[in-house]
Structure formats: C-alpha cells, structure tokens
Amino acid sequence: MARQSISFTQPNDEWLKSQVDQKEYTTKSELVNDLIRQARKQQRQIDWISAKLEKAEKSGFTNLNKEQILAESKSLI
Template sequence: MARQSISFTEPNDEWLKSQVDSQEYSSKSELVNDLIRQARSQQKQIDWIKAKLEKSEKSGFTDATKEQILAESKSNLNG
C-alpha cells in the first residue's frame, strides 16, 4: 500500500479524530480510504447518469405523450 503524507484543516482533523474515537473506524487512514471509495462509487454513478443524459439529448425530440413514454419505458424495463 502506498504511503502518503497529507494535511487536514483543524475542523477536518477533529472530525476524523471523533470518528476514530467513536470506534466507527480503527484509524484515520481507514476512514480516508473509505471516503475515497465512496467518492469513487459516486463518480461512477454520476458518469452513468451523464452518459444517459447525453444519449437522451442526442436522440432528439418526440411527439409521444408522457403516457406513451411511460408505457414504453415500463415495457423496456420488463423486457
């Protein structure tokens, strides 16, 4: 595992310490790694949503009603 030296602002350091003190995490490193994993997961979700939005924007407009769009969406989800 790579070792890094990082600095935290006082409020962030106090928060990290409180999380370790509450035994939620065994160390600041474990907590920081967990926060990074969460951020990476969120970024994957954001990227997926962005891709879907870009695809939708490129697909153009429709004359279908909202009911027709909903029915088609449900049909696509159900196979």
C-alpha cells in the same frame, strides 16, 4: 499499499479523530480510504447518469441539455 503524508485543517482533523474515537473506524487512514472509495463510487454514478443524459439528448428524448437537467436535479436537493 502506498504511503502518503497529508495535512488536514483543524476542523477536518477533529472530525476524523471523532470518527475514530466513536469506533466508526479503527484509524484515520481507514476512514480516508473509505471516503475515497465513496467518492469514486459517486463519480462512477455521475458518469453513468451523464452518459444516459447525453444519449437522451442526442435521441431527441428530451429538449433540455445535460447541463440543464443536472442543474435542475441539483436544485431539488
């Protein structure tokens, strides 16, 4: 496993420590790796949705473009 040295802002470091203190994770490294896994999974989902939107746009299924659909979906959150 690659070893890295990173710095956190005070609020982020406190949050990381609280997660470890609450026994959610055994170490900050475990937590950071889990956050990265989640971000990678989310990116795969975004890429999949984006590809589906492009396909729909090209097929004429929708009259909105990808950016409009994504903007509208974000406004619903």
